[in-house]
Amino acid sequence: MQPAVLTIAGSDSSGGAGIQADLKTFAAHGCYGTSVITALTAQNTTGVQDVFPSSPEFVKKQIQSVVEDIDITAIKTGMLFDTDNCRAVAQALKQHYCSSTTAVSGSRSAFPPTICDPVCVSTSGHTLLHPDSVDIMISELFPMSTLITPNTQEASLILSHRNLEPSTKIDSLESMLIAARNLMTLGSEAVLLKGGHVTAKMADVDRLADSLCSEFEGSGNKENENSSGSNKCQVQVFREGLFGENMEILQAGYGGDLASTELVVDILIEKERTTTVFARPRIGSSSTHGTGCTLSAAIAANMAMGKTLVDAVRSATIYTHIGIGTASKIGHGHGPLNHLHALYQASVPQRTPSNPYPFTTLLIERSRDIWKAYVEHDFVKQLGKGTLREVCFVHFLKQDYKYLKYYARAYAILAAKSTSFTSIGSATQTIINVIEEIDTHKAFCAQFGVTEEELERTEESRATTAYGAWLLDMGLQGDRAKLLIALLACLLGYGEVGLWLKKQALRPESGVILDGNKYLRWIEDYSGEAYQEAVKTGLEIIEAQAAADPPSPSRFEDWCEVWKRGTTLEKRFWDMGLNLEY
Numbered sequence: 001m002q003p004a005v006l007t008i009a010g011s012d013s014s015g016g017a018g019i020q021a022d023l024k025t026f027a028a029h030g031c032y033g034t035s036v037i038t039a040l041t042a043q044n045t046t047g048v049q050d051v052f053p054s055s056p057e058f059v060k061k062q063i064q065s066v067v068e069d070i071d072i073t074a075i076k077t078g079m080l081f082d083t084d085n086c087r088a089v090a091q092a093l094k095q096h097y098c099s100s101t102t103a104v105s106g107s108r109s110a111f112p113p114t115i116c117d118p119v120c121v122s123t124s125g126h127t128l129l130h131p132d133s134v135d136i137m138i139s140e141l142f143p144m145s146t147l148i149t150p151n152t153q154e155a156s157l158i159l160s161h162r163n164l165e166p167s168t169k170i171d172s173l174e175s176m177l178i179a180a181r182n183l184m185t186l187g188s189e190a191v192l193l194k195g196g197h198v199t200a201k202m203a204d205v206d207r208l209a210d211s212l213c214s215e216f217e218g219s220g221n222k223e224n225e226n227s228s229g230s231n232k233c234q235v236q237v238f239r240e241g242l243f244g245e246n247m248e249i250l251q252a253g254y255g256g257d258l259a260s261t262e263l264v265v266d267i268l269i270e271k272e273r274t275t276t277v278f279a280r281p282r283i284g285s286s287s288t289h290g291t292g293c294t295l296s297a298a299i300a301a302n303m304a305m306g307k308t309l310v311d312a313v314r315s316a317t318i319y320t321h322i323g324i325g326t327a328s329k330i331g332h333g334h335g336p337l338n339h340l341h342a343l344y345q346a347s348v349p350q351r352t353p354s355n356p357y358p359f360t361t362l363l364i365e366r367s368r369d370i371w372k373a374y375v376e377h378d379f380v381k382q383l384g385k386g387t388l389r390e391v392c393f394v395h396f397l398k399q400d401y402k403y404l405k406y407y408a409r410a411y412a413i414l415a416a417k418s419t420s421f422t423s424i425g426s427a428t429q430t431i432i433n434v435i436e437e438i439d440t441h442k443a444f445c446a447q448f449g450v451t452e453e454e455l456e457r458t459e460e461s462r463a464t465t466a467y468g469a470w471l472l473d474m475g476l477q478g479d480r481a482k483l484l485i486a487l488l489a490c491l492l493g494y495g496e497v498g499l500w501l502k503k504q505a506l507r508p509e510s511g512v513i514l515d516g517n518k519y520l521r522w523i524e525d526y527s528g529e530a531y532q533e534a535v536k537t538g539l540e541i542i543e544a545q546a547a548a549d550p551p552s553p554s555r556f557e558d559w560c561e562v563w564k565r566g567t568t569l570e571k572r573f574w575d576m577g578l579n580l581e582y
């Protein structure tokens with residue numbers, strides 16, 4: 001299925017914004033792009049040199065030609081330039097979509113999802129919509145729009161035309177929320193207010209989420225990727241490419257100041273009580289020409305593919321973010337984004353100072369539930385409280401001893417698949433580390449009355465064999481990256497568990513106690529410097545691999561499956577520990 005999507009916008013001769021950005025974005029999403037040109041611009045990355053508008057009659061004709069022949073699944077509008085063209089667009093669309101006998105005349109439900117990007121002024125400061133046309137755009141186009149997507153400057157301009165607050169500067173998340181709510185009164189079904197020009201930090205996002213939740217009588221849920229079950233209100237916060245829950249291990253490796261990371265935040269309001277906040281790290285780049293066009297085109301394409309509005313906006317913000325992050329320098333001014341990144345590589349954000357582990361963050365985010373089930377397993381909690389039955393711990397230790405043999409052998413395969421002395425060396429070093437870890441194991445076991453002979457004689461449990469054999473299989477399948485990811489779930493998970501337990505111990509209500517805990521040494525080992533250093537090295541290797549050879553979307557999906565499987569097998573290993581299953 002290749003849904004047809006229509007853009008009604010201006011042409012950008014430099015190819016970064018307008019019609020050209022839209023068509024590339026549609027293509028990148030697997031949609032068939034059609035276009036109605038409202039104006040030609042003589043434009044490049046340094047500015048707009050001239051504009052030559054299409055006549056309103058010709059705009060209407062183009063729309064009729066397209067919609068009478070092709071079944072359009074979503075529409076986006078961009079630069080409309082003047083009052084006559086705004087009217088022409090509204091009339092032609094109404095004429096087609098509201099004249100059919102089945103359509104409720106004039107009602108928005110007659111239209112395909114319609115995204116209105118109220119383009120008013122170019123980034124370079126050139127007028128793209130006559131100031132006296134703003135009123136017509138509001139009265140004619142907003143009521144037929146599923147979503148409008150102004151930036152803060154456009155929002156100020158639009159609101160000032162209706163004497164609504166804040167008519168001047170929108171420079172904080174609080175003023176963005178007020179503006180977005182006021183924009184909701186202008187007739188569109190939903191509003192996405194883009195905060196690219198607003199400076200925000202993590203604490204600002206938390207404060208906004210808290211105030212939204214308390215405003216809605218605490219029935220909202222500000223957890224990442226969760227929504228409240230109540231249909232009365234919904235508050236969601238998406239933090240993309242930023243460390244979230246159960247990512248102690250990534251934050252520890254980061255070593256910077258997360259609180260000072262500059263974020264870009266967009267606010268989506270669908271209904272009075274349905275608000276979604278999208279936050280991501282700001283990329284310091286001059287390749288931002290056409291960002292607004294690209295975002296609205298991506299939302300339209302995602303909706304044409306059947307996504308809900310929230311999902312469409314979420315993936316469009318990620319698509320656009322990666323487009324900025326992977327852009328090549330083109331032209332002498334504000335260059336275009338890389339619209340086609342999704343065709344060649346998966347949507348993995350670039351490494352930045354605020355997140356040096358974007359690939360790993362994405363892997364964890366993609367299978368967050370399994371990861372949480374693994375690192376916050378009952379076995380781990382009981383171990384932290386010191387209530388874990390000794391027989392379970394000993395059983396686990398014996399099986400872990402068996403497992404580590406597979407683990408070391410898998411690293412030997414990794415060494416064989418490595419082509420530089422550095423990578424051969426680091427795989428070999430891990431084998432040496434594992435052998436040293438075995439000594440710790442033996443010492444532990446001795447402490448619990450288990451001799452080395454008994455360890456060797458232990459029968460392997462099914463969970464151990466399944467996990468170990470799978471690791472070796474991943475090694476034999478060919479892709480070095482796949483093997484690295486297969487090994488990562490273990491390396492990272494134990495580091496996370498060590499740090500998580502240490503953190504829990506600071507919260508008396510968690511019940512985790514380190515003083516007098518008979519498993520303290522285990523916790524100390526995995527939260528200790530040596531193990532954490534090994535984790536850091538592992539993270540560096542996997543991130544370097546992903547950055548040096550960015551995966552295609554399908555290869556990335558394969559990798560996600562490997563990660564998910566590894567995490568599941570780890571979780572089953574704890575299950576086995578608790579249930580003493582052989």
Ligand SMILES: Cc1ncc(COP(=O)(O)O)c(N)n1
Pocket residue numbers: 009010011012017018019041043078079119121122123124128288289290291292293
């Ligand atoms: C044809 C056309 N449409 C839209 C924009 C806005 O894009 P930007 O805000 O990046 O200048 C533009 N410059 N040209």
